[in-house]
Amino acid sequence: MxxxxxxxxxxxxxxxxxxxxxxxxxxxxxxxxxxxxxxxxxxxxxxxxxxxxxxxxxxxxxxxxxxxxxxxxxxxxxxxxxxxxxxxxxxxxxxxxxxxxxxxxxxxxxxxxxxxxxxxxxxxxxxxxxxxxxxxxxxLSDFKKYIQDIEIKKAAYFIWKNPFMVAGDDTYINELLKLNHFENIYANKGRYPEVELKKMRLEGDPDLVFLSSEPYPFKEEDAFEIGRFTHHAKTIFVDGEMFSWHGSRLLKAFPYFKILHERLRN
The missing domain is CATH 3.40.50.1980 (Nitrogenase molybdenum iron protein domain)
Known part of the structure; x- marks a missing residue:
C-alpha cells in the first residue's frame, strides 16, 4: 500500500x-x-x-x-x-x-x-x-531572460460580466501577470473581486485592460463599454487558456506571451 x-x-x-x-x-x-x-x-x-x-x-x-x-x-x-x-x-x-x-x-x-x-x-x-x-x-528560464528588460505596466484582467469581475491576488492568473511584468491594479482587492467601471481610474488607472476569452467570452461591445471608463488604457482580448490553464498548457503560454508583448510594442 x-x-x-x-x-x-x-x-x-x-x-x-x-x-x-x-x-x-x-x-x-x-x-x-x-x-x-x-x-x-x-x-x-x-x-x-x-x-x-x-x-x-x-x-x-x-x-x-x-x-x-x-x-x-x-x-x-x-x-x-x-x-x-x-x-x-x-x-x-x-x-x-x-x-x-x-x-x-x-x-x-x-x-x-x-x-x-x-x-x-x-x-x-x-x-x-x-x-x-x-x-x-x-x-520559464528563457522567458525570464526575455522579459527582464520589458518595463512594468499597470493592468486589469477581466474574467466576467454582469457583474464585472477581475482576477485579483492569490490566483494563478495574477502569478502569470506578474511574470509578464504586468502590475495588477486589483491585486489587493481579494481573489476575484467585483469592480465598478467608473472607479477603475481611481483604483489604479491601468495602462492595459485584458479581456479574457473565458470563463466569460468578452466581445467588442464589452471593450467599448469598459473603454469609456479608462483614461489611456489599451484594451486587448487575450486567450484565457494561456493565463488560467495550469499543467502542460504553460509550455504553450510562453510563446503566446512573447507574441502579446510584440503586439504591445506596436
Whole structure:
C-alpha cells in the first residue's frame, strides 16, 4: 500500500497505480493526456476541450460545478481528479463516497511543477512527468531572460460580466501577470473581486485592460463599454487558456506571451 498526499494535504492510499481516472478539471485533463495516460482516462467534463478527440472517445460526466453523480459512479473510477478552484468542496465530499478524490491547488508556478511531479508518482509515469518539468523549467528560464528588460505596466484582467469581475491576488492568473511584468491594479482587492467601471481610474488607472476569452467570452461591445471608463488604457482580448490553464498548457503560454508583448510594442 502506497500513500500520497494531495495539494490540500489529504492523504490517499493505493495498492496499485490508479487505472481508471475521471478528470473534472479541463487543464488537468490535457496534462494527463500529455503524460501518456489517455487509455486510463474514462471520464471528463464538457469543458475538457483539449485534446479535441476526447469529446467523442471519453464519457462526459457534467461540468466543473455540476456533475452527474450516477454517471460517475457507474464508471467505477479508481480516482477522481479535482481542483480547489474549479470544483466545489461539496462535489469533492460527495464524490469521496465513490473513490479517492485528488484535489490540486495551483496558485504559483511552483505549485504547477509540484502537481506534475505528484501525477508522475501517483500514476507511475515519473519519466514523462520529469520530461515535462524539464521542458517547463527551460522555457520559464528563457522567458525570464526575455522579459527582464520589458518595463512594468499597470493592468486589469477581466474574467466576467454582469457583474464585472477581475482576477485579483492569490490566483494563478495574477502569478502569470506578474511574470509578464504586468502590475495588477486589483491585486489587493481579494481573489476575484467585483469592480465598478467608473472607479477603475481611481483604483489604479491601468495602462492595459485584458479581456479574457473565458470563463466569460468578452466581445467588442464589452471593450467599448469598459473603454469609456479608462483614461489611456489599451484594451486587448487575450486567450484565457494561456493565463488560467495550469499543467502542460504553460509550455504553450510562453510563446503566446512573447507574441502579446510584440503586439504591445506596436
Amino acid at each position: 502506497k500513500q500520497f498526499k494531495d495539494q490540500l494535504g489529504t492523504l490517499h492510499s493505493f495498492e496499485t497505480a490508479p487505472k481508471r481516472i475521471i478528470s473534472l478539471v479541463p487543464s488537468q485533463t490535457e496534462l494527463l493526456y500529455d503524460l501518456g495516460l489517455e487509455e486510463k482516462i474514462i471520464g471528463i467534463t464538457k469543458f475538457c476541450v483539449h485534446p479535441y478527440h476526447f469529446k467523442s472517445t471519453k464519457k462526459v460526466v457534467g461540468g466543473t460545478k455540476k456533475i452527474h453523480f450516477e454517471k460517475i459512479k457507474l464508471l467505477q473510477p479508481d480516482i477522481i481528479i479535482c481542483n480547489k478552484e474549479e470544483n466545489t468542496a461539496e462535489i469533492v465530499e460527495q464524490l469521496s463516497s465513490i473513490c479517492p478524490v485528488w484535489v490540486t491547488n495551483i496558485i504559483s508556478i511552483e505549485d504547477n511543477f509540484q502537481m506534475i511531479t505528484d501525477f508522475g508518482q501517483l500514476f507511475n509515469c515519473r519519466t514523462e512527468a520529469q520530461k515535462w518539468n524539464d521542458k517547463l523549467t527551460f522555457a
